[in-house]
Amino acid sequence: MMLRVGDVRIHHIEEWQGNYLPPSYFFTGYDDATFRELAPALTPQFYKAESDTIYAFLQSWLLEVDGLKVLFDTGAGNDKVRPGLPIFGGLDTPFLQRFAATGFMPEDVDLVICSHLHIDHVGWNTRLDSGRWVPTFPNARYLFSAIDRDYWDPAGPGPRPSQAAAVGNTNVFEDSVQPLLDAGVVDLVQPGHRVSESITLQLGAGHTPGHLVMDVRSRGESALFVADVLHHPVQLYCPDWNSPYCEDQEQARRTRWRVLAEAAEREAILLPAHWGGAHSCRVRRAGAAFEPVFDLEAASVG
Ligand SMILES: [Zn+2]
DSSP, X not given: OEEEETTEEEEEEEEEEEEOOOHHHHOBTOOHHHHHHHHHHHTTTTEETTTTEEEEEEXXXXXXXXXXXXXXXXXXXXXXXXXXXXXXXSOOOOHHXXXXXXXXXXXXXXXXXXXXXXXXXXXXGEEEETTEEEESSTTOEEEEXXXXXXXXXXXXXXXXXXXXXXXXXXXXXXXXXXXXXXXXXXXXXXXXOEEXXXXXXXXXXXXXXXXXXXXXXXXXXXXXXXXXXXXSTHHHHOTTOBOTTOSSHHHHHHHHHHHHHHHHHHTOEEEESSOOTTSOBEEXXXXXXXXXXXXXXXXXXX
């Protein structure tokens, strides 16, 4: 699948898909009557009624933009030891074969940008090579949020994550971030960082304190790579519903409302990290909240 936004070409790369948690477990602020009303519109791409689970993806996006190849988010990775969230441990997916289907190789990537430093967004930063974690994209600079680095680095200045969040992210910094810092290939960036003519990184705090939203603009069109500001399309109808993994629940809600308002206003394509279906949408105001518009025909070129 590929999308075009102005002059920018955007390739979708799947890593994993599957049933995750029941919506009543996953969303803080969940209301069953509201979900049941919305469920028909979310079934089956985003919700599986037979198992009562939300259906999730891990996926990356490769952009051809401003003469660069930019990879946004890197999933869970293969061979990682993940006692804090076993579903993402010991994976053996054909991610690199799927990556090659874009027509590019890992060596072609100029920049890897991670929205935040959670377990399911940094995994393919590194791969196992003779027992060592080495950069998967050997010619790339890796752009990480400086705020998130300070937060997740066990030796960083803090503030530190909650105990539950630290357990969930066990080993992640050590095997998927630190080897890149050690290799000298990381640029720690602040919100507002201009990556290239068409790309700016905005702060989308709440899910993690330094969570970044990648804002792409080209020829009057735009895309917002919102990662975990929105885990699921039900959050367009119910923007106050968070995931249990949002570190600052109040800030996560404020950010979601702000980003959705901006996406609706700009008629931007929204590209979240974990959506099934078309993996993206536009946003329209509906009542007091929003609704997704999945018909991207005009923008899709195959
Ligand atoms: Zn995530």
